[in-house]
Amino acid sequence: MLFNSIDFAIFLPIVFLLYWFVTNRNLKLQNALIVAASYVFYGWWDYRFLSLIIFSTLVDYLIGRKLKTEEKKTNRKILLWTSIIVNLGFLGLFKYYNFFLDNFIAAFSLFGSEIKPNSLNIILPVGISFYTFQTLSYTIDVYKRKLEPTKDFIAFSAFVSFFPQLVAGPIERATNLLPQFYTKRQFDYAKAVDGMRQILWGLFKKIVIADNCAVYANEIFNNYGDYSGSTLALGALFFTFQIYGDFSGYSDIAIGTSRLFGFDLKRNFHFPYFSRDIAEFWRRWHISLSTWFRDYLYIPLGGSRGGTWMKIRNTFIIFIVSGFWHGANWTFIVWGALNAIYFLPLLLTKNNRKNLDSIAEGRIIPSFREFTSILITFGLTIFAWIFFRADDITHAFNYIYGLFSLSLFTIPQFSEWDGVYTSLALIFIFILIEWIGREGEYAIEKIGHLLKKPLRWALYLGLIITIFKFGGTEQTFIYFQF
Amino acid sequence: MKKFLFQISIFLILGYFVGEGIIRAFQLTVDVPKLYQDDNDIIKLEPNQTGNNFYGGKWVVTKYGEYNYAPNSLESLITVIGDSYIANNVNGGKCHQAQYLNSLTKGYNFYPSARGGIGFLEFMELAKSLEHLEPVKQLVFVHHGDFVESISEVKKSSQTIQLSLKESKKIYPTLSSNRLKETLYNFKFLYYLYRNYFVNTNNAPTNNRDDKDIEMDYQKFELLLNYIGLNYDIKNIVLIFSPDSDPELTELVKEYNFETLTLKVDNYKSWQLENDSHWSCYGHREAAKQVAKFINESSF
Numbered sequence: 001m002l003f004n005s006i007d008f009a010i011f012l013p014i015v016f017l018l019y020w021f022v023t024n025r026n027l028k029l030q031n032a033l034i035v036a037a038s039y040v041f042y043g044w045w046d047y048r049f050l051s052l053i054i055f056s057t058l059v060d061y062l063i064g065r066k067l068k069t070e071e072k073k074t075n076r077k078i079l080l081w082t083s084i085i086v087n088l089g090f091l092g093l094f095k096y097y098n099f100f101l102d103n104f105i106a107a108f109s110l111f112g113s114e115i116k117p118n119s120l121n122i123i124l125p126v127g128i129s130f131y132t133f134q135t136l137s138y139t140i141d142v143y144k145r146k147l148e149p150t151k152d153f154i155a156f157s158a159f160v161s162f163f164p165q166l167v168a169g170p171i172e173r174a175t176n177l178l179p180q181f182y183t184k185r186q187f188d189y190a191k192a193v194d195g196m197r198q199i200l201w202g203l204f205k206k207i208v209i210a211d212n213c214a215v216y217a218n219e220i221f222n223n224y225g226d227y228s229g230s231t232l233a234l235g236a237l238f239f240t241f242q243i244y245g246d247f248s249g250y251s252d253i254a255i256g257t258s259r260l261f262g263f264d265l266k267r268n269f270h271f272p273y274f275s276r277d278i279a280e281f282w283r284r285w286h287i288s289l290s291t292w293f294r295d296y297l298y299i300p301l302g303g304s305r306g307g308t309w310m311k312i313r314n315t316f317i318i319f320i321v322s323g324f325w326h327g328a329n330w331t332f333i334v335w336g337a338l339n340a341i342y343f344l345p346l347l348l349t350k351n352n353r354k355n356l357d358s359i360a361e362g363r364i365i366p367s368f369r370e371f372t373s374i375l376i377t378f379g380l381t382i383f384a385w386i387f388f389r390a391d392d393i394t395h396a397f398n399y400i401y402g403l404f405s406l407s408l409f410t411i412p413q414f415s416e417w418d419g420v421y422t423s424l425a426l427i428f429i430f431i432l433i434e435w436i437g438r439e440g441e442y443a444i445e446k447i448g449h450l451l452k453k454p455l456r457w458a459l460y461l462g463l464i465i466t467i468f469k470f471g472g473t474e475q476t477f478i479y480f481q482f
Numbered sequence: 483m484k485k486f487l488f489q490i491s492i493f494l495i496l497g498y499f500v501g502e503g504i505i506r507a508f509q510l511t512v513d514v515p516k517l518y519q520d521d522n523d524i525i526k527l528e529p530n531q532t533g534n535n536f537y538g539g540k541w542v543v544t545k546y547g548e549y550n551y552a553p554n555s556l557e558s559l560i561t562v563i564g565d566s567y568i569a570n571n572v573n574g575g576k577c578h579q580a581q582y583l584n585s586l587t588k589g590y591n592f593y594p595s596a597r598g599g600i601g602f603l604e605f606m607e608l609a610k611s612l613e614h615l616e617p618v619k620q621l622v623f624v625h626h627g628d629f630v631e632s633i634s635e636v637k638k639s640s641q642t643i644q645l646s647l648k649e650s651k652k653i654y655p656t657l658s659s660n661r662l663k664e665t666l667y668n669f670k671f672l673y674y675l676y677r678n679y680f681v682n683t684n685n686a687p688t689n690n691r692d693d694k695d696i697e698m699d700y701q702k703f704e705l706l707l708n709y710i711g712l713n714y715d716i717k718n719i720v721l722i723f724s725p726d727s728d729p730e731l732t733e734l735v736k737e738y739n740f741e742t743l744t745l746k747v748d749n750y751k752s753w754q755l756e757n758d759s760h761w762s763c764y765g766h767r768e769a770a771k772q773v774a775k776f777i778n779e780s781s782f
């Protein structure tokens with residue numbers, strides 16, 4: 001079920017009313033409703049893959065229980081690795097099997113051998129990378145004794161399958177989300193209103209910004225050979241806002257929806273395009289994934305301790321694995337590696353934690369230095385997104401070759417400009433609102449608080465009208481495929 | 483919780499009125515004309531109404547209950563009968579075929595009679611129903627798809643009059659009750675949401691000419707033509723075949739004593755709209771030139 005669909009618009013109020021009016025007296029019943037609703041939400045797409053979620057839930061629940069009583073280090077390790085192998089095994093099979101197979105065939109053909117193994121016609125289960133990492137975090141935390149394993153199977157099932165963030169995150173840690181299922185939720189008016197506001201902002205980002213930009217990004221990336229360098233630059237810019245609007249929009253809707261049910265999810269985006277360097281960008285983009293890799297991969301590998309080579313190795317590992325997490329394609333690996341290259345100079349010169357404060361704090365206009373830093377970082381990010389969006393490496397390099405040609409200095413070419421102007425104007429307004437609201441959790445959080453009710457409602461209605469008026473064609477969320 | 487639900491309800495009601503205002507001010511909904519079924523069970527348009535069409539323009543139903551063009555007089559009348567191509571809502575009511583024919587010929591008045599989605603048998607019914615106006619000629623704009631749509635055993639359609647070859651009788655479309663629709667049309671915003679988000683339809687006119695898998699069963703067409711020859715007066719009828727129509731069918735029709743004219747063009751696409759196979763104003767003008775030449779050279 002898509003957040004931007006009529007199905008969800010009907011589903012959400014039904015679950016909300018059942019949750020607060022029918023099951024509100026019994027915690028177990030309330031959690032059971034969440035599990036049932038989550039399974040309906042997921043099964044709406046393809047009910048067969050529910051079995052994967054249920055299996056993962058069972059495995060990690062049982063391993064968690066066993067880890068509670070098991071004291072022997074070797075046995076504990078075996079239990080941990082069982083969970084890792086089962087979860088990553090599913091992920092590997094569904095997401096990476098054909099990728100590895102194709103690359104093995106290509107590698108063998110280099111040496112003159114021709115092999116014809118059977119490739120599998122595999123459908124990638126929606127959200128598998130997200131819930132796999134969520135359940136893994138539980139087992140790892142229990143193994144490290146950072147978290148008490150749960151006895152409550154319903155609460156654990158609800159934690160794994162919690163529908164607002166099931167298919168595209170934020171990837172929640174068991175330490176944050178699971179305890180929220182143990183305590184009775186009280187309806188909080190302010191929290192619910194805030195949730196609605198965040199949902200509205202998320203819908204705006206997705207339907208107005210991402211879906212409008214998608215039209216031009218798709219057209220230009222799919223027919224890059226027909227366009228001038230300047231149009232290709234615009235295509236990359238459109239994709240830059242498409243991916244941000246799409247993914248952060250999803251996160252906003254997920255967090256807002258959770259708040260309606262009395263849950264607090266972790267922030268996933270923090271105005272990343274206003275970052276002053278790449279290190280700051282990675283502290284602000286897809287925060288739940290970056291911190292997951294930091295805590296469960298980077299730090300166990302040694303992090304930034306050790307010598308220069310160790311730092312370089314670890315940086316490349318974390319960025320490449322992070323890229324590969326997004327999809328079984330060399331483009332994601334190159335995207336990850338490119339970000340590692342951007343990041344390394346900052347790390348090696350110990351400048352990676354330079355920009356920890358708010359951007360232009362207390363000021364409306366940033367300083368020239370801040371503005372230049374933001375522009376440079378933004379430019380580097382746009383360039384990296386080309387690899388992320390391209391179908392394959394050849395596509396990416398051809399796109400870049402076309403981009404950096406003399407035609408970069410010509411006027412972009414479009415058969416009709418009206419839609420382009422509209423999209424650019426919407427992007428401009430979007431940046432402006434994000435800039436004004438950058439101190440909040442999301443752009444209109446503070447704006448909403450500051451305005452008086454009539455103006456506040458006018459703002460909400462304005463956003464709703466914009467969604468109806470300028471909403472692009474309904475498109476699925478990009479991160480569903482990851 | 484009560485406060486939350488109350489505030490949400492107030493916001494939704496307010497939002498509804500704002501939405502209703504915007505939809506009406508910017509005319510964002512498509513209007514469906516009021517229809518009725520006459521004594522002969524033919525679906526007709528109620529005269530003197532207007533509304534927004536799918537293409538951003540307006541449709542107008544004249545005092546005669548026909549789309550977009552009314553003749554100045556009913557003297558020396560030539561009828562122009564057809565489907566959505568002749569109704570011409572796609573061009574926002576501009577550049578009507580009858581209007582072009584009027585300007586390209588002398589001494590005749592042209593009376594259009596058309597409705598989207600109807601087929602050849604219904605064209606003949608329309609021609610019959612217009613005989614009381616004593617037209618000097620009846621021009622029927624056809625395409626082979628119109629013949630296909632007229633035989634229920636070939637392609638079932640609930641929008642037009644069809645012939646059941648098995649029972650050798652006409653099957654009339656039924657007009658569903660208008661009361662619910664009329665009520666819904668008054669809530670423009672709800673109707674807008676319903677059309678755009680629930681049923682996801684765009685109200686684009688149906689077009690049998692886009693169907694690439696048309697079954698050309700000439701034996702059944704012969705039975706249809708035989709039925710029409712027995713039940714309708716065809717001496718005043720001229721069938722104007724579209725350039726993309728099946729030539730074998732045109733030859734077959736001639737064997738059944740129909741007077742015909744086949745429109746010709748080297749590049750048929752140049753007559754059509756960019757994203758729609760209906761004729762553009764240019765297409766209508768070019769078609770009208772050929773029909774006008776035929777009229778001017780004939781002595782009706």
